[in-house]
Amino acid sequence: MGRHRGRYAEEAPGRSRRRRGRGGAFAALAAALVIVVGLAGVGVYMFGNSGGCGGSDIRLDVAVSPELAPAVDAVARDFNLTDTAVDGRCVHVEVRQVDSANVAFGITGSGATMGDTDSDVWIPDSSVWPRIVQSQSGDAVLTDTGTSVARSPLVVTELAAYAEEAEAPTTWMDVVPTAAPGEQAERTVRVVDPARSSTGLGTLYLLNGALEEASPDAETFNAAMTAALQSLHRGASADEEAAFLALSGGGEEAPPLMVMSEQAAWRYNSAYEENAVRVDYLEGGTYYLDYPYLVRTEDSVLTRAAEEFRTAIRSDSARGHILAEGFRGPEGEVDTSVLSGDHGFLEAAPEELATPSEGSITDLTRTWNQMKMDSRVLAIVDISGSMLAEVPGTGMTRMQVTGAAATQGLEMFTPSSELGLWQFSTNVNNNLHYQEIAPIRELQATADDGSEHRAVLSQALGSLQPLPQGDTALYDTYLAAYQEMSRTYRPDRNNVILMLTDGDNDNPGGLDLDGLLTQIEAIASPSRPIPIITIAFGPDVQNLEPLQEIAAATGGASYMTEDPTEIGDIFIRAFSLRISEPED
Structure with a gap:
């Protein structure tokens, strides 16, 4: 296993040799003879390393979380001056600062890493990292010594x-x-x-x-x-x-x-x-x-060298270096001249909660990652005649309240999320019951006139006009939307259909519920989920059960309220599907 010197690596003290002058060499030889003769006179002449060590050094590579590296490096400098030996060879500690996630992902391969993650000893900033390693790479060589270097x-x-x-x-x-x-x-x-x-x-x-x-x-x-x-x-x-x-x-x-x-x-x-x-x-x-001291080698010599340094890092002198860098000691002790009460620091250690479990x-x-993943949403808004009804106490129509709530909902999405907008009723687009108002694009994308797509959607939502004689071709529109989202599926995004409607399906001669579910089943794929989320509102919604069946078939959800002003809160509840427990 290769060893790389980091910014804190030092040459072993006392190992360099300078060329001496001839006079200096004679003086050194004379002094040595005097010492040998003196020792021989009392019968104490010894070979080997009395108070020292010989042979090549044992290089102990220690990877440390960057903020702790200065303190550990100071401990290592002191340790290297002691000529601590294993099998007659001096142990020389080399300290490198390495991001904890970088090491963990280097071992597991589950995330991006900058490389240079091998070491004999690893001191990450938290015990969560070895737990992640153990859960994802159970065969990794990683021994927890039970030592917390700092807290x-x-x-x-x-x-x-x-x-x-x-x-x-x-x-x-x-x-x-x-x-x-x-x-x-x-x-x-x-x-x-x-x-x-x-x-x-x-x-x-x-x-x-x-x-x-x-x-x-x-x-x-x-x-x-x-x-x-x-x-x-x-x-x-x-x-x-x-x-x-x-x-x-x-x-x-x-x-x-x-x-x-x-x-x-x-x-x-x-x-x-x-x-x-x-x-x-x-x-x-x-x-x-809690900065755990972890050993990452099974080599007998290196393991013993790691144990020697573990002893050193637990010493009183080592604790002084650690407290000087703003840490608490393993028992919660603190240097109040460093963590001063002037900034609110307290000497008493706060109550400790248990480290999170692997699960x-x-x-x-x-x-967190699911929420970070950008969305790709096709929003569909009902423009049937019933959307002209006034919402009691607001002075606004259902259409106006829906448009305002949907515009507010846009704020939930990141600039790189993709959204598109359809409107639907019956025969709104020649013989079609739905019509594209804005294509699915990133919210931060700009149109030819320089306006952002988010602004385009906001303006479109505020301009929707109900069809006084329009009915509600709900099932036909669901199918068309599912076919479109399946055809243009993006695996790097959360692909979702969001339906806003104030009525049940009302389209004689159109698709019925069984026909819709059959066709969705034929298209759907577990590896390409497209949940349908429906928010139904108003007194005209008589039966939520069909919407619940559609939601169950697609992994989505359905919500119903008689008050369209609650749509904003329902947006949050619908979006929370992304953090629900995954199904087995």
């Missing part, structure tokens, strides 16, 4: 300027971003991509737990979690450095919050003194980064 709890941070003005959160539920699409959030919550950051994953874990406790049922939880995830996606950064830069710049109308480790908050304040953050410790406990890690990562 750092997750805390909530906000810019000190905002902390003086805004009410500080007290529980994790206070941190959950719950603003609906189009609404201004009270706080902007920033997070580092949980797919590559244990801090980001820990944030999801904490917010997920808070929502579970606050939600009376699974549907309520899924809807709330969907809203939270969408908000978090908008404030997500690819890495910690990018998150720090965005946080320091401010610029948001709402006071920004960010969950990070104590040590990260200390590092941030060191780099951005003019825009320092203040930390808060929330009720209910928190998740810790929780998998579920949360899947949920």
Whole structure:
């Protein structure tokens, strides 16, 4: 296995040899003879390495999470001066800073990696990484020694300027971003991509737990979690450095919050003194980064060398280096001159929550990635005559309320999501019962006149006009939409049909329910899912059962309300299908 020197690698001290002058050589030889004669006089002459070691060094390659690398490198420098030996050979520790996700994905092959992930010892920032490795690559050589090199709890941070003005959160539920699409959030919550950051994953874990406790049922939880995830996606950064830069710049109308480790908050304040953050410790406990000491070799010599360095890294002197870099020690001890109370740091260690299980890690990562995957949606709006009816208490027609709600729903989608718009009734397009108003394109795509597709859709939704004599060719339109989405299916996106209607199928001579389900079954493929989501509203919807059968056949959902003004909330519930448990 090749060894590469990283930025912290040092040549073994005392191993270089300089050419001596002849006079120096005679003096050294004379001194050596005196020592030998003296030892021989008392019968103590010894060969070998009394207080030292000989032969070639044993190079111990240690890969460390970047923020901990300076402290571990300082420990390694001290260790290398001790001439610690295994089988008479000096152990020389070389420290490299390597992103934890980079190593984990290098072992499992389940994510992007920059390479250079081999090492004899691995100290990631969290125990979640070896759990991911063990769940995805059970045969990987990875021994958990039970040693936590350092610890750092997750805390909530906000810019000190905002902390003086805004009410500080007290529980994790206070941190959950719950603003609906189009609404201004009270706080902007920033997070580092949980797919590559244990801090980001820990944030999801904490917010997920808070929502579970606050939600009376699974549907309520899924809807709330969907809203939270969408908000978090908008404030997500690819890495910690990018998150720090965005946080320091401010610029948001709402006071920004960010969950990070104590040590990260200390590092941030060191780099951005003019825009320092203040930390808060929330009720209910928190998740810790625990920096486990892991051995990745079965070689007997290297294993013993790793054990020697493990002993060194647990020493009092090593702990001094670790605390000086803003970490807590293995028992929660802290250097208050480093983590100062001036920025809200507390000496007492906060309550620790258990590290997420392998199943929780998998579920949360899947949920985040599903929400991150862009959507490809064909939205279909009913323009039958009944859409002219007025919605009580609004002064607006069903058509106007639907258009406004659908426009608000556009805010749920990322700029790179693809959306298209159809309208339907009966005979709206010569002999067809449906008509394309806007093709399926990315929301950020621009038309010939320079307008974005999102604006085109918004204008189209506000301009839809009901047909006074139009009926509701619901089933024929479902089939046409399913055929179109199947023909143009994109495997890298969530392909969805979204139907907005205020009535039951009403098209004598048209397709019936059995005929629709039969034709969908002939087209459908488990590897190319196209869920149909229907939002039915108004008193004219008499029977939801057919819509439920269509939803069941396609893996979608159907919702009904007599109040079209509730469509916005239903959008959230429909979107939460993306975080539901996958079927076996």
